[in-house]
Amino acid sequence: MTDVFRCRFAPSPTGYLHVGSAQSALFNWLFARSTGGQFLLRIEDTDAERNRPELTDNILEMLQWLGLDWDGEPVHQSDRFDAYRAAADQLIASGAAYACDCTTEQVQARNKAAGGPPGYDGFCRDRGLEPGPGRALRFRTPDDGVTAWDDVVRGKVTFDNANLEDFVLLRSSGTPTFLLANAVDDDFMGITHVIRGEDHVNGTPKYLLIRAALGLVDQPQLAHLPLLVNEGRKKLSKRRDDVSVADYKAKGYLPEAMRNYLSLLGWGPPDGVEVRPIEELIELFRLEDVNPSPAFFDLKKLEHVNAEWIRRLDPADFVERAEAFLTDEAEREALRALGSLAQERVKVLSELPEYFDWVHGPADDERSWEKAMKVPAAADLLDGAVAGYEDAPWDRDELHARFMDLAARLETSASKAQGPIRVAVTGRISGLPLFELLVHLGREETLARLRAGRARLG
């Protein structure tokens, strides 16, 4: 075998890829790419009841979108039941596992009656039940001693074996649980580094015990990454929080920004430069530098990183990506003409429509109207603009110059003077630079809107 590092991302297709998983995938990927190792994929679909195969497509699609390319073909656990069965048989034969016919309800009832802690009470441990259909298989955990490992991000973690219950290896349906499947597959795939979320820490001693009982001596390095939390400092959850990577894509976050931001949670480049190409991130990333405390998934900062990435885009690239967020060809035409002006303003691509909806007429925005038109000289401004633009050469500098003259004549600041014109033409109090926009709109349409605005003013 080689001495190349091998890590894996092992999602289960029970939901869309979410940002926490994406970060875990990203750190695995960064680790592999920075060490010349391999980044493998394993689809954990042992639970037929919960799996939704189409979700696997979403997960792979989002990984690709993020640019997290994997090595080799993904391993599907649903293809490997024979291997788990064989491992289970081995554990039965060695006495490390035993059959159990307790139902969950029975276990809970006994715990309640005894006033004891939750978890399996070892009822079937010495009943000598014959393993078979309808009976779960449990692991016989040691009664004493400790199970410990040196976690790459957390240091030494130790569990007393006495606190470990006899957990389930095979369900009564005969299918394996993830603990067994992981132990078997990590060996099968030659995994040298298990890099996953902190929520897996408590399962780790069980995983280690299974490995030992199976005679697997080359223990992989373990690294438990910090959890991503919400403003309430709780683990990001599908129910409460906006976590679907696909949703962020739909909102117009760039994959470059998404992965860049995710790399900044729980880790940071030593030189403090945060927004930078993935190649540099790869070069700088060190698994042992990841810190163990939970990190808040901060949308504001994500937006900032996204805005930075948008501004760094090649203008043509920006237009290409932006087009998908506009609804019709007229707007896209305006985008192609004025794109770079929008590029430096937008934080998220989905904001684009509000920068271009004036194409079909002034937006309906009462607040903007009132705010702009309360300027005393509003009517004179509109009249003056019509008069000045009727015969103006239709270019940006000329429109600007005539506007400045008009504002000076009416003794109104340029800042205030542009309001009524902007709102008459676009409907909004703010937006793209006015004169470039007018150039694109054209003389006829501009004058028509100015006159309509003037008429509405009364």
Next chain:
RNA sequence: GCCCCCAUCGUCCAGAGGCCUAGGACACCACCCUUUCAAGGUGGCGACACGGGUUCGAAUCCCGUUGGGGGUGCCA
């Protein structure tokens, strides 16, 4: 309840015993620039949870307290 983990500005990250009167970024505030809004520039606000040790010296090491989180499924 029990087990495990965590603890530097509001947030993210830097700091691996003296370079720290703790640095950068986001957010926020002010000013500048400016046809709006952004962007950009300048400045400001703002933290080593607490208590004991160890040490000549601690944000950095140890112990405890407090606070927070995770796990506790025949889910993964």
